[in-house]
Amino acid sequence: MHHPILETAGLTVRFGGHVAVDAVSCAFKAGELTAIVGPNGAGKTTYFNLISGQVAATAGTVTLAGDDITRRSVSQRCRAGLGRAFQLTNLFPRLSVLENVRLVVQAQGTGRVSLLSMAERDTDLTDTAMQVLRRVRLDDLAGQTVAELSHGNQRKLEVAILVALNPRVYMFDEPTAGMSVDEAPVVLDLIAELKRDHTRTVLLVEHKMDVIRTLADRIIVLHNGALVADGEPAAVIASDVVQEAYMGKDLADV
Amino acid sequence: MIDTILSGDRPRSMTLAALLLIILVGLALAPFLFPGVRSLETAARICIFIVLVASYDLLLGYTGIVSFAHTMFFGLGAYGVALTSVHMGRGFDALAVGTVAGALAAAVLAFVIGLLSLRVRAIFFAMITLAVASAVAVLVSQLSQITGGEDGLNYLIPRELTPAFRFGEAFGVKLNGRLLAYYLVFGACLLLFLLLLRVVNSPFGRVLEAIRENDFRAEAIGYRVVAYRTLATCLSAAVAAVAGSIFAIWLRYVGPDTTLSFSIMLDILLMVVIGGMGTMYGAVIGATLFVLAQNYLQTLMGSASDATSALPLIPDLLSPDRWMLWLGVLFVLSVYFFPTGIVGRLRGAR
Ligand SMILES: Nc1ncnc2c1ncn2[C@@H]1O[C@H](COP(=O)(O)OP(=O)(O)OP(=O)(O)O)[C@@H](O)[C@H]1O
Ligand SMILES: [Mg+2]
Numbered sequence: 109m110h111h112p113i114l115e116t117a118g119l120t121v122r123f124g125g126h127v128a129v130d131a132v133s134c135a136f137k138a139g140e141l142t143a144i145v146g147p148n149g150a151g152k153t154t155y156f157n158l159i160s161g162q163v164a165a166t167a168g169t170v171t172l173a174g175d176d177i178t179r180r181s182v183s184q185r186c187r188a189g190l191g192r193a194f195q196l197t198n199l200f201p202r203l204s205v206l207e208n209v210r211l212v213v214q215a216q217g218t219g220r221v222s223l224l225s226m227a228e229r230d231t232d233l234t235d236t237a238m239q240v241l242r243r244v245r246l247d248d249l250a251g252q253t254v255a256e257l258s259h260g261n262q263r264k265l266e267v268a269i270l271v272a273l274n275p276r277v278y279m280f281d282e283p284t285a286g287m288s289v290d291e292a293p294v295v296l297d298l299i300a301e302l303k304r305d306h307t308r309t310v311l312l313v314e315h316k317m318d319v320i321r322t323l324a325d326r327i328i329v330l331h332n333g334a335l336v337a338d339g340e341p342a343a344v345i346a347s348d349v350v351q352e353a354y355m356g357k358d359l360a361d362v
Numbered sequence: 363m364i365d366t367i368l369s370g371d372r373p374r375s376m377t378l379a380a381l382l383l384i385i386l387v388g389l390a391l392a393p394f395l396f397p398g399v400r401s402l403e404t405a406a407r408i409c410i411f412i413v414l415v416a417s418y419d420l421l422l423g424y425t426g427i428v429s430f431a432h433t434m435f436f437g438l439g440a441y442g443v444a445l446t447s448v449h450m451g452r453g454f455d456a457l458a459v460g461t462v463a464g465a466l467a468a469a470v471l472a473f474v475i476g477l478l479s480l481r482v483r484a485i486f487f488a489m490i491t492l493a494v495a496s497a498v499a500v501l502v503s504q505l506s507q508i509t510g511g512e513d514g515l516n517y518l519i520p521r522e523l524t525p526a527f528r529f530g531e532a533f534g535v536k537l538n539g540r541l542l543a544y545y546l547v548f549g550a551c552l553l554l555f556l557l558l559l560r561v562v563n564s565p566f567g568r569v570l571e572a573i574r575e576n577d578f579r580a581e582a583i584g585y586r587v588v589a590y591r592t593l594a595t596c597l598s599a600a601v602a603a604v605a606g607s608i609f610a611i612w613l614r615y616v617g618p619d620t621t622l623s624f625s626i627m628l629d630i631l632l633m634v635v636i637g638g639m640g641t642m643y644g645a646v647i648g649a650t651l652f653v654l655a656q657n658y659l660q661t662l663m664g665s666a667s668d669a670t671s672a673l674p675l676i677p678d679l680l681s682p683d684r685w686m687l688w689l690g691v692l693f694v695l696s697v698y699f700f701p702t703g704i705v706g707r708l709r710g711a712r
Contacts, residue, residue, distance in 0.1 A: 183581050221569065
């Protein structure tokens with residue numbers, strides 16, 4: 109509990125001349141839910157990409173539970189316990205909803221994948237996948253092809269995949285974006301549930317202030333790729349730098 | 363039982379099930395239903411191409427990898443059997459050693475190609491396979507001391523598999539070694555096909571489909587995409603090589619034209635697309651239709667041309683020399699009307 113589960117030190121990436129993430133040093137404690145905020149293009153998604161490995165860092169390190177994982181591949185980081193849901197829905201479009209989640213559960217297995225057994229006969233896998241689907245209320249649509257799902261349901265499946273990964277660190281990137289008012293609570297309740305289980309670490313990129321207020325233990329603010337504020341939600345929201353840099357207009361909306 | 367044999371992958375269409383059953387029975391009883399040398403040649407060729415096309419579909423349809431080296435692997439298996447039969451002498455041991463060696467060589471070569479290129483973009487793999495396949499084709503025709511060059515190699519197979527070995531008559535058909543050879547081809551191909559059907563319906567096969575759908579996400583949920591792609595490539599190559607070995611046993615001859623040529627590669631592509639990518643049954647339908655068309659379209663057109671000889675223009679169009687044109691027309695029509703292939707269409711367009 110005392111040493112951080114995840115830590116970035118001087119994490120930087122440059123795209124040509126543009127510094128998208130600028131020497132971000134930040135530690136995340138196990139059991140904590142941290143909201144990451146910042147204006148469009150601030151580098152939130154890129155910060156996630158650096159942590160989960162989709163983008164290679166120009167400088168700095170990422171440490172997971174004491175291991176330097178900066179040079180590890182995406183799949184290695186995933187197996188080490190970093191789970192990621194994407195801002196832009198990123199699914200297996202022509203496979204069924206159930207198959208999407210089953211694949212994730214299967215990936216959690218022993219690492220040995222059989223070539224000669226029948227996937228269909230692995231009922232444990234199917235049961236686990238169905239349980240996850242129930243948690244996001246997609247169990248009725250298990251047999252549908254993903255491409256046939258509504259946008260809101262695709263977003264839910266995106267979250268279901270992260271839940272099925274059962275990671276040590278959950279990274280949600282605007283999980284409720286584009287969801288209708290009656291769909292969003294399913295996802296938010298689920299995140300609240302993860303939070304109640306105090307072993308889970310959650311990183312949440314979110315724009316909606318009411319969501320942040322109810323869920324976050326801590327807020328960090330990115331601006332032009334740099335970390336400009338970090339602390340208790342009330343203090344961060346009230347701080348001048350945040351008011352000026354970004355939140356003035358958003359706060360007025362609330 | 364049936365479910366286990368078919369690995370739970372049911373045809374899911376009455377018409378498809380009926381077609382598959384007709385093809386199965388037709389091939390199983392071919393020597394008795396369609397006696398004659400030519401029809402037996404056609405039946406054996408269908409069996410072998412079903413396996414060859416299915417192994418290619420494992421790569422193209424299931425994993426989403428484009429390769430132009432499939433005939434090269436096919437050729438490796440065929441030359442494996444030919445070379446061992448030439449050097450070890452006629453015998454089943456030569457056939458076995460040649461088959462195993464060919465499959466191993468194919469898998470190793472596929473592994474090397476995969477290692478060099480699968481990390482990079484998919485298009486790079488396609489280009490490398492094209493380059494390697496052309497290089498191997500040139501090499502085979504240059505090294506004529508070993509490979510027989512353009513003339514290829516003739517060799518003897520065990521007497522038990524030749525027409526000279528006779529052991530009676532049944533249903534008016536002479537029972538001889540050629541018949542045994544056909545059933546060796548049929549049995550081996552059936553087993554290989556069912557093996558591939560199992561592989562694509564295994565947990566491994568599901569991952570391949572996931573990679574085809576979205577390799578980025580497959581990696582993000584913890585699968586080592588490069589390792590899966592490489593293994594799929596090796597497996598596909600090894601099965602193609604075994605199909606080549608069977609072909610070599612059947613033909614008692616190998617040459618660049620029959621096993622390595624680029625036109626066979628094109629035929630395989632056409633068969634996959636006509637049958638339906640990403641369904642093993644597509645390979646059965648595609649290969650059967652294509653090989654039948656290849657062998658009988660000319661004859662059919664010849665008689666149609668004669669029958670219409672009184673009419674203007676039509677006999678010309680139907681002249682047997684134009685069979686390639688009609689095959690092309692059939693291909694365009696089938697892709698236009700069945701973009702998901704015949705099997706995709708029969709299973710209900712998605
Ligand atoms: N692969 C890339 N190549 C070049 N520039 C990139 C790349 N990825 C991100 N950027 C740039 O980095 C900056 C940060 O983008 P990022 O997507 O991280 O912002 P964000 O905070 O997630 O914004 P939003 O709230 O809109 O999602 C942007 O200017 C973007 O154009
Ligand atoms: Mg973003």
